[in-house]
Amino acid sequence: MKKPTYIEDLQQWVNEFSFSHEVRVRFSETDMFGHLNNTVPFVYFEEARIEFFKSLGFMQDWTDAGSSTIPVVADLQCDFLQQVYFGEELEVCVKAHQVGTSSVDLHYLGRKGNGELCFVGRGRMVQLNKLTGKGEAWSEEQRNLFLSRETLKK
Amino acid sequence: MKKPTYIEDLQQWVNEFSFSHEVRVRFSETDMFGHLNNTVPFVYFEEARIEFFKSLGFMQDWTDAGSSTIPVVADLQCDFLQQVYFGEELEVCVKAHQVGTSSVDLHYLGRKGNGELCFVGRGRMVQLNKLTGKGEAWSEEQRNLFLSRETLKK
Amino acid sequence: MKKPTYIEDLQQWVNEFSFSHEVRVRFSETDMFGHLNNTVPFVYFEEARIEFFKSLGFMQDWTDAGSSTIPVVADLQCDFLQQVYFGEELEVCVKAHQVGTSSVDLHYLGRKGNGELCFVGRGRMVQLNKLTGKGEAWSEEQRNLFLSRETLKK
Amino acid sequence: MKKPTYIEDLQQWVNEFSFSHEVRVRFSETDMFGHLNNTVPFVYFEEARIEFFKSLGFMQDWTDAGSSTIPVVADLQCDFLQQVYFGEELEVCVKAHQVGTSSVDLHYLGRKGNGELCFVGRGRMVQLNKLTGKGEAWSEEQRNLFLSRETLKK
Secondary structure (H helix, E strand, O other): OOOOOOOOOHHHHHHOOOEEEEEEOOHHHEOOOOOEOOOHHHHHHHHHHHHHHHHHOOHHHHOOOOOOEEEEEOEEEEEEOOOOOOOOEEEEEEEEEEEOOOEEEEEEEEEOOOOOEEEEEEEEEEEEEOOOOOEOOOOHHHHHHHHHHOOOOO | OOOOOOOOOHHHHHHOOOEEEEEEOOHHHEOOOOOEOOOHHHHHHHHHHHHHHHHHOOHHHHOOOOOOEEEEEOEEEEEEOOOOOOOOEEEEEEEEEEEOOOEEEEEEEEEOOOOOEEEEEEEEEEEEEOOOOOEOOOOHHHHHHHHHHOOOOO | OOOOOOOOOHHHHHHOOOEEEEEEOOHHHEOOOOOEOOOHHHHHHHHHHHHHHHHHOOHHHHOOOOOOEEEEEEEEEEEEOOOOOOOOEEEEEEEEEEEOOOEEEEEEEEEOOOOOEEEEEEEEEEEEEOOOOOEOOOOHHHHHHHHHHOOOOO | OOOOOOOOOHHHHHHOOOEEEEEEOOHHHEOOOOOEOOOHHHHHHHHHHHHHHHHHOOHHHHOOOOOOEEEEEOEEEEEEOOOOOOOOEEEEEEEEEEEOOOEEEEEEEEEOOOOOEEEEEEEEEEEEEOOOOOEOOOOHHHHHHHHHHOOOOO
């Protein structure tokens, strides 16, 4: 594995994850090359990210019709470390790597049942104000929730 | 092919389609059995149905934020006649088979480049009033648009 | 609910399901109308069907590279009874309604956490011989596995 | 737009694309936030990448059952520059940015009808030998095909 630029020390990076979500590879998520199609880990990232936010207590606001803010994905990337097959159960881990004014850089890790990493990734989310279309700063409470759960980059 | 119950005379049924939309099978739409996954024709049905409605001038209203009605799928079915593979270009045809008070029974046909049918289907759509959640009768104008385009069952 | 033609007595039909599989609605499975997109229950049907077959001990053969047979979907249908939303946990039930020589008519039911049905469906699967492309009769063992688990239509 | 690290001079980078593929946003590709779901550009990248390879004459080999090699995605990333909506027609451009021994770094660009960029991205593909699971060096012919079409980074 050629180390992605967003990982400094792989072992330490792996150890810092404390939230995980389990997915099982669907048949419809494979392709004619017999493995998981490369577009699907991003679906897993979204599912795990939302569960991560739910665990912090954020998501409830964002999906409320009256909410003035929504989370928007600014960028996403994934490094595919080994092939994944139909029926495999994967642990998809999420952590907040760095918290900005109105954004957060989330890191992701996909792990097989035997403990081997199969994909890693990252992506920045921004909390947008629906009316202005601009970034809305995290509240003190939201910022503390990130800090409480994660080992953030200083 | 065991004739589906919604088709009386196959040749006549096929001849009655006058609207068609072209799709090309994506790699991500195949599965590990090497063919088009069985869930994807329903994606094609939706895409062709919307193009069909657009050609009638309906869709513009429904996706307008201020629209008081939305179209909802009441049921869907598909008969898979032969396997479909990556890269194939398919013609997906749509017709209004029967128009009810606030619903329409749409029929679908998927055809390969060589003219052979690969799947056929049908499904009822209902125009719902967003506030009441009940069916909203077609306007005289909408009804005429269906009649102008299609050979309807009397 | 207008009763689908494949259900005779709804209460009895519901009671006959003994296998169920849980899914949670993903964010990426919703559409701009704010609910579960109509193509997704077919993805759930496939996932639940495979888990059902696994529970009978069939699937292991079919996904083996050396297997001489594969299961193919002959037809599928779904009746949408009420709208489903992001994050809902659904129980998707499967039963073998009728076993043919080389095919099986599977019935499906989707239920919300409060016990209400949200969609029902059915579809015929055929066990195909990979070489001949024709139906391959169920073995006595396979037939008994279906019978052991389900209340079949005589 | 905060310039992604894989773009040096944006205008020059944009000008270097000579291959493009058109897609129209499907209803089923939107989500409850009313826009294109963030996982879908990767589906568009795959579709455009395959059309790009087809235009070079590569893809035909890889999907041949007897082929000894397959293309595998090593990594993928996407920067989302503005929201995309149902029904929009997008031009998805692809170019080979850098050709390695057995891999190629592809760059992607999504553009709206009015010429504005909506997403950009990149990802490395590797040509794998099916038997060894290792990278298989590009043939002289393949290498020339890349060079003929693209402005490569020296």
